[in-house]
Amino acid sequence: MLKLDRKDTLLLVIVALMTLAAPIILNPFPTGSALAQFNAGYPDLMQRFVIYGIFAIGFNILFGLTGYLSFGHAAFLGVGSYSAVWMFKLLSMNVLPAIVFSVIIAGLFAVVIGYVSLRRSGIYFSILTLAFAQMSFNMAYSVLTPITNGETGLQLTLNDPRILDGARAATGLPVTNLFGFEMRSTAHLDIAGWGFDFSVGYYLSAVIMLLAFYLSMRIFRSPFGLMLRAIKSNQNRLSYTGLNARPYTLAAFVISGMYAGLAGGLLAAMDPLAGAERMQWTASGEVVLMTILGGAGTLIGPVLGAGFIKYFENIFSKINDSILHQWFSFMPDGIEDFLVTLVHPFIGKGWHLTLGLLFMAVVIFLPGGLVEGGQRIGRLFRRNKAGDTASPATTPAE
Template sequence: MTSTKTNDALLFVAVAIAALAAPLILAPFGAGYPDLMQRFAIYGIFAIGFNILFGLTGYLSFGHAAFLGVGSYSAVWMFKLLSMNIVPAIVLGVVISGLFALLIGFISLRRSGIYFSILTLAFAQMSYNLAYSVLTPITNGETGLQILLSDPRVLDGPSNGSLPVTMLFGLEMRDVFWNPTVFGYELQFSYGYYVCALIMLLSFYISMRIFRSPFGMMLRAVKTNQNRLSYTGINTRPYTLAAFVISGMYAGLAGALLASMDPLAGAERMQWTASGEVVLMVILGGAGTLLGPVLGAGFIKYFENILSKINSNTLDGWFAFMPQGMGDAAAWLVSPFVGSGWHLTLGVLFMMVVIFLPGGLMEGAQRIMNLVSGKSRKRAGEATASTPAE
């Protein structure tokens, strides 16, 4: 137990250092600007919450994007009606998403396995279609919900003629408060990113406590053998429903943060592709692990940003050192995997991980650590054997 607590503390410290130093760490990789770093943190929260449901209980939801969208819509409505301060918006987004998850979970959890997955997918698609058409007065349909100069914002003063920006007690989320140049890289430290990073760290800590709690142990038991628990007289539905609601609240928090960084909410955030993306994040990083979902979210969002921006001119520059015919052929071969076709690269990477690393990136990291530690022990053993006895 002491060893587990120590390892968890070290892991949390490592994640905190990486999150706080992200502008410096990510700058050499072309990802050290606020918009992308905010997405790393926000989708990390989304994946952490999904992992509480899928990683611990084994219940695979294909409809979690519904809660992401509900959180975004709730936050934007708070910006329109109350204030541009992000605190009320985040609170409302989490609460409404939790209530919505309670309703959907109460119905969907009457089934398990693929039937549960199909039910959640159906609810998410119904939510998407309602937001896109029937609930247009609330969601603004395909245009998306956004703030307007005519919005009341009862807690804010009168507008000065320009659209207000989201803020945290006067600190504007879009502001860069420090912009140094280190080792030739221009770093951008913004309020928006650090708000997202601190909330992500809090979410990660809560997830860690859930994993190590008796509640988390019960969720693992549900995943291992739910029928056996039922035979012993334990009603598992309250536990699975609680996990579903907590997971939905995480998704609502992520949606509210997306709206807090950019006050716009659209129905596309509720589409089935967004639900599939978080499934990929968790499986790619390592379902059931603490750090895996964060790694998976960062991995996918990084490649989405980098690969989707590669165009024909970039490819021509890459292969300019080759003879013209060979360079054109190489660019032609690579072009389907970048730009608008970057999902093909993601699919190939996902297939390789599933085939060779079923436990995700965390399994790969564990194998490397075992290999390094094995070599270290082997060298220590050889050194001891070569030392003459006194």
């Protein structure tokens, strides 16, 4: 089906089911209960899951396959956001032209940056992309203020032309829509204490994410993907066989830049404003984190990583000392207070500390990310099972 083998089809179907049922799966706790704060099934957060999922999938096509570590990918995200907002301002509040436009612009941008940066590899490539991203960030703040609106960020205003929507009398700021379906409209469903939100914006992003995922699957399994892997494993040998690696790396770079632009456009479609801080190098670092954490070079890894980071960012930022006191209240008072002070630096505003530690731990102990972790655990179980059934036969052959 869909030109995929059975295993990949199964993976795609599972991901599709999970994404489409996410509003239900991510709300396992009843609305009023104490655990409701762990629910992630509200539109805003779910949108971020899938959008950053797209971003990470794209980054993985570059980093996971070719091994080129770009530290400037957020620039494409920012460019995508800016172009989408400009489309909303000039043309129409329909998200379709905005998203298409943001992908195209980010792609063009990626061609230019990629053409220059890919002349070098290794750390030089990382530093070049970092330099380009910082340059774009600085320019967005200073010279390009007419386009980017500087520190305030680009926003919609009442007197934007909006050529196609001109006939509609605007009362207040218009909202982004897809042929009349407003992005922010949400269907709420209450079932015996559980509340589920099904939002148009989420489902649009989710469908696009699935398409993006399918595309990346096809790239991974294609001869082109194989070529990219060859570049990662040994670029010298590849060029000795008479193949020029640069067109392939440039193609990978542009594709991943377009993915980032798509993510940026979607971010703007969900909430039509764009700021330069989206291009800052900490944002580039974040997508690297997501990809590594999930597992670079694997299909599902980046999506997992993006979901993991965005979920825990949300949860950790919400927890405060009084919640901690509730959790540890079964302990004696002294120990309770001690535990709370111990955990305190890692929660709330300390989320970045946890993130940094987690990231270091992953790079040190689990370079393959969550996917490798899962595989290790799986292998452990399988070995145990094998050991139970045929333990006498496992003596080494030597």
